Amino acid sequence: MNLGQMAREIERHVKVPVVSIPKLGGELHTPAELIAALEEMV
């Protein structure tokens, strides 16, 4: 629920791509949004 603040911290420590799934507006991600992000990666 930010624009990827901690994603950059993760990028510092891993050698694989880090995909941020940012969401602003005051609502939680839905499971469908996370699954869609997963499927996009595969």
Next chain:
Amino acid sequence: MAAKLPKKGGVFIQMEDEIASMASIIGASWTGARAMTATSGPGFSLMMENIGFAAMTETPCVVVNVQRGGPSTGQPTMSAQGDMMQVRFGSHGDYAIIALCPASVQEMYELTVKAFNLADKYRVPVFLMADETIGHMREKILIPDKVERTERKPFEAGTPPFRATDPDMVPGFPQFGTGQHVHVTGLTHDERGYPCATNPKLHMALVKRLVEKIENARDEMADYNIINPDAEQVFVAYGAPVRTVQQVLHDKPGKDIGFLRIRTVWPFPEKALATFRNASSSLR
């Protein structure tokens, strides 16, 4: 808390703003009290100067930040996690803090207790970085009969109050009112607590100690869960979004989705990421 704290022997004070609130818990802490305040949004920004003062003066205290959308007044009563960098770097200068992220009402309770213990152990401000989703959530919780309590390291009378000779680099706490006559200042200070603001070596040594006493304990205070360490795709989450990832894992059972769920966000538990040896991507 205004109604319930006095019944438990505590004191509740309504301050005029968040600057005063932060200053008050610093003062209360130096009298030996366990002290906390809570805020959201721009109130957290107002606290930043005194958060740096607490870090510099090694004052144990707890701040709850129920994050909402920003910047500025932003989205009161709406959920966000936009203060995760501000909590680590928001005050000026180099320093280190501890930040914990609850994902349930139960963890709001448990991590508040933990925050006080960490604050007293390391003499540092500790932050409970909740979000509006968790802050307004209602769930059943279990409150144990007893809670584990870490006491501040005792102060050895006659020694300089900011001398830290133990491996943990944390000095004993010379509580106000016990005859120690300690001088507490936000200026760069020597072991006696007296200002030495133009001494480069002393400033370097002091600030390095303030940072290293936290960074060196990174593994000790790391708090996280790992699910499916052999997975190629790994979610990393903290706070309320943990619950969404848990739902995804429930809906898509199997070992193809990994999950690193973090409670201690600062210092960041970087070794946990190495657990996922097959990871080809990390999503958050």
